[in-house]
Amino acid sequence: MERQIIDKLRSNSGNKGYWQDLKEQLNVYIARKRLRENHGKMLRLKLARIREEQMKEVQMADTTRPQKRILPKKEESDDDEVDESDEQQNEKLSKKVRRKVDISELDNPELDDEQKERQWRALTNEQLEEATLELFNLGCYSPVYSGFDDVMPGIEIIDAQTDMEILMEKRESNRKKPDGVANDSDAKMIAIARKGMEGDEATFSVEEQIETQKHLWSDKYRPRKPTYLNRVQTGFDWNKYNQTHYDMDNPPPKIVQGYKFNIFYPDLLDPTKTPTFTVTPCDDPDFAVVRFKAGPPYEDIAFKVVNREWEILHKNGYKCQFQNGVFQLWFMFKKSNANMRILFDPPHIIWNDIRKWFFIYNATGFRVLAIATLIIEFFLSIFVINFVNYTEIDWSTYMQQVECVSQKGIFNYSQIGGDTGPCVYPAGHLFIFQVLHFLTNGGKSILIAQYIFMILYIINLALVFRILYKTNRIPPFVVLLCSVTGYRIHSIFMLRLFNDPIAMLLFYAAFNFFIDYKWVPGCVLYSLAVSIKMNVLLFAPAKFFMLVLNVGFATTFGYIALCAVVQFYIGLPFLWYDWKSYVIRSFDLSRVFMFKWTVNWRFLPVDIFLDKRFHATLLIGHLTLLALFAFNMWYRNTGGIRWGYLVGRIRTITGTAETFFAFSTANLIGIAFSRSLHYQFYSWYYHQLPFLLFFNYPRDIKKEEIPWNSIIWKCGVLLLVELCWNVYPSTWWSSLLLHILHAGILTYVVKTRILLPEDREPIHYNMSPEEYKIWKNILDKKLTWNSGGDLPELTSKKYPKKLYFTPTGGLRVTNCDYESDDYEDETDKRVVRLLKKYRKIKKNKFKRYNPEDEALHNNLAEIIKYCEEHECEVIPEEKRPIYKLANK
Structure with missing residues (x-):
């Protein structure tokens, strides 16, 4: 076939x-x-x-045994x-x-x-x-069994009988576990599941009855229900009907908006197998049943839920995972017209979100609003450039000054000038605008210059936002007060093309390096800013004390020398030709300003405005108030400049907020006592005024505790300052109002100053819980807190051991011989050894430390605990013993 x-x-x-x-x-x-x-x-x-x-x-x-043979009869033949x-x-x-x-x-x-x-x-x-x-x-496809002697060493061999005995013991212990009793692991899981429970959430534990379950493993393991902690989230649904018929005084009934199931399976025999869930409809179409199923020894469990469409995106709250014996199923229901929420939600819900993200300090809200503001400012600047007319003031003069050097070869600074006057700025101004002269076709392409200044404006904003972000105390909405409200600032940058914004841009770049403790690039950029315009020297006192506190006097003078070298290098061509004319022109402090351009002294007669005695009075007032602020207002978080000077050669790390506070107040004092202010000078301190007003904004507050009255009057002050700078020409009332506002800001700063460490309570936010307990025990047993009086007398044997401790992390021990190893007992050696290790103290020289370092707090707690156990006297830090220590 x-x-x-x-x-x-x-x-x-x-x-x-x-x-x-x-x-x-x-x-x-x-x-x-x-x-x-x-x-x-x-x-x-x-x-x-x-x-x-x-x-x-x-x-x-x-063959082995004899046999008797019996012959059969008939059947024999068949066999x-x-x-x-x-x-x-x-x-x-x-x-x-x-x-x-x-x-x-x-x-x-x-x-x-x-x-x-x-x-x-x-x-x-x-x-x-x-x-x-x-x-x-x-x-050899069927291998033979190996013997016990053939097994590699280290491998445990269990025979069948032993394996069966172990299995029976597990089954017996499993049968003895009663239902509904949570063990230690269940308690830990429940504690974890309870964390982060919001106000609109409630627990529910109503199970849905299911059919009798029969398991093949029920003879080996006792079936039981798993432990669970489920939550249901409720809230108001402000749809069109509810908005029409209800309000906040008479709200609509709450509805279910989502569920959070936490089912605990700590004793699964196969923990690698993930539990599953199924959703089945009920007889009532408005509800459904969610059934959870896992392996032995757990039975199935079911719950009735509202039958609505789920959100299945993680960003919308969906979670389905099995980890550490906990099966979590979290989901929210889809909202009707979720993309139109801003139109249908009542105003109070939107307002709650705005208060949470923009009026309470939070890093996420600050970053989001800062990025959004930069994007808005980008398009707003393009609009200003294209739809607002450009005004020629000093741009052509800048170009003429550059051409005197680049084309005519003039290096005598007294002969460099333009239509509006001679060049009165250092050489960095000429070099910067020489680059702009090249990029704008000899200064003729004004539009290109405007777009260059727009880019500089965006960079300047980004640098300011980073400084405010690093202070860790400015609420996000202040970002708007530093940007979109500045009508005059947009004009100075993009419609007037002054050199002041470039100088301030370099200053803010230098300050960003300062707060990162990168002193060399910061000093170089600061010196470059001074080489463009001398107003940056108003920050010099704060910069000097910042360097002294951080690196000491010797290193500070080294950085000052670096700034001088940069100035010398920039002005070298002009210094080489005629150094006297360069110094007189670029650093002329006796220059007389024109009365018609003044913004701050319009209410004075011209004679007084030009009087040198008036100028000397302003200078004395400037230096006096600056000295008062320097020794009483700056760096108070670590004791102030006077404290550091008395101790001598003590170095610390200054924070971003207190450093920017010192720089801003030094600049504001210089501006307040200035002989004359022109309209472009507004860029000197526009971005610093919001920081000074919101420097002490409360950090840890709730939405209901937002200080609205304080926010309103501070925003009013900023708007009035903006008004004074936008009145053209300036009037007597605008000039007088500007002085009143400056005085009010300085007064507010003084009244809300930070307390010194000795004026504070012993409990401080920088203290860890362990330090708080130790400090509390010490105060209860040894002494009481005395903020202004004399120190309590200490009695000891020969060498009294005094441990001075401040809540901000300051720590020092006195009356111990650091220079030699001749101590009274092992206690002194132990304390000094710990101090040398954690504070690196050698011969009364206190090296740099960071009060915000968490590990340092732990070491501090260890030292205090040791001193308490060995009966070392612990007292709060005061000025008098520190002064004695410095002069010992």
């Missing part, structure tokens, strides 16, 4: 597909038949072998016939078995593939079976 089908296929007659299918079915049938035959032959062969073995055993038994037939079959089978095939001949490497195939085809079925069996035995 197979040949006939092959002939049909070769002749290409008839339905070829039909014959192909028929041939495949025939091959399958033949293969099955041959498998049955081979299987039967193999069974018979095995049976023959078994009979041979049994025959041998019987023969061996007959003989059966034995003879069996013997004949055994002989035939044994002959087949003895026909062995040499495997080496079949797999001879000298033969090619065709010859090997011929030899295999020449084999009979019995020989093929024998060959395959021999190959199977040679391949």
Whole structure:
């Protein structure tokens, strides 16, 4: 039949597909038949072998013992016939078995593939079976069992009986666990699940009845319900109907907005298998059943939920995970018209979000609003450039001054000038505007210059925002007060093209380096800012004290020398030609300003405005108020400048907020006592005024505690300052109002100053809980806090051990001989050794430390605890003993 089908296929007659299918079915049938035959032959062969073995055993038994043979009568002949037939079959089978095939001949490497195939085809079925069996035995496909001695060392071998005993013990302990009793792991899981519970959430534990469950493993493990802590989130749905019929005094009923399921499976036998959940509808279409299923020993558990569409995005609150034995399924329901929330939600909900993100200090809100403000300012600046007319004031003069040097080769500073007057700025001004002269086609492309200044304005804003962000105390909404409210600032940058914004840009860049404690690049940029315009020198006193407190006097004078070298390098071409004219022109402090351009002294007569005695009075007032602020207002968080001076050579790390406070107040005092202010000078302190007013804004407050009255009057002050600078020409009332506002800001800064460490309570926000406990115990047992009186008298044996501790992290020990190893006892050695290790104190020289370092607080707590255990006297830090220590 197979040949006939092959002939049909070769002749290409008839339905070829039909014959192909028929041939495949025939091959399958033949293969099955041959498998049955081979299987039967193999069974018979095995049976023959078994009979041979049994025959041998019987023969061996007959030879070992005598047997009495009893001849049967009739049935004997039948048995003989059966034995003879069996013997004949055994002989035939044994002959087949003895026909062995040499495997080496079949797999001879000298033969090619065709010859090997011929030899295999020449084999009979019995020989093929024998060959395959021999190959199977040679391949060792069934490995033998290893003995105990063959196992590698370190591997624990458990026999079947021991394994069964361990399993039974686990089952027995599992049966003894009662239902509904939480163990330690369950308690920990519940505590974790309870964290972060919001006000609109409530727990629910109503289970849905499910059918009786039968488990195959119930005879081994006792089925039990898992522990759970589920939450339901509710809230108001301010849809159109509710907005029409309800208000906040009569709110609508709360509805379910989401669920948070926390199911605990701490004892899963297979913790790698994640539990699953299914959602099935109920008879009521408004509800559905969520069923949770896990492996043994836990039963299924179900809960009825509201049947609404889920949010399945992680950012919208969806969570489905199994971790640390807790299966969490959190989801919120989709809101109708969620993308139109701003239109349909009532105003109070929107206002709550605004208060949370913009009127309470938070780093995320600050970053988001700062980035959004930069984007808004980018497009707003483009609008200003294209739709507000440019005003020519000093740009052409700047270009003429540059051309005097670059084209005419004039290096005598007294001969460099333009239409509006001579060049009265240092050489950095000429170099900067020489670059702008090249980029703007000799100053003719005003539009290109405006876009360059727009880029500088955006960079300036970014630097200011980073400073405010690093202070960690300015609320996000202040960002708007530093940018979009500055009508005059946009004009100064992009419509007037003055050099003042460039100088302030370099200053803010330098200050960013200062707050990162990178003094060299900060000093270089600061000196470059001074080389453009001298108003940056108003920050010099604060900069000097900042360097003194951080690096000491010697290093500070080194940085001052670096600033001088930068100034010398920039002005070298002009200093080389005529140094006297350069110094007189660029650093002329006696220059007389024109009365018609003044913004701050318009209410005075011209004679008084130009009187040198009036100028001297302003200078004395400036220096006096600056000294008072320097010694009483700056760096009070670490004790003030006077404290650091009395101690001598003590270095600390000044924070961003207090450093910017010192710089801003120094600048504001200089501006308040300035002989004259022009409109472009507004850029000197515009970005610093919001910081000074919101410097003491409360950090940890709730939405209900926002100081709205304070925010309103501070914003009013800033708007009035903006008004004074936008009145053109200036009037007597605008000038007088500006002075009143300056005085009011300085008065507010003084009244809300930071307390010194000795004036504070001993409990401070920088203290860790451990330090608080130690400090509290010390105060209760040893002494009471005395903020202004004399120190309590201390009594000890020979060397009184005094540990001075401030809440901000200051620490020092006196009356111990640091210079030698001659201490009274091991206590002194221990304290000094700890101080040397953690504060690096050597010979009364207190090296730099960071009060915000957490590890330092831990070390501080260790020292205080040790001193308390060894009865070391612990007293609050005061000025008098520190002064004695410095002069010891």
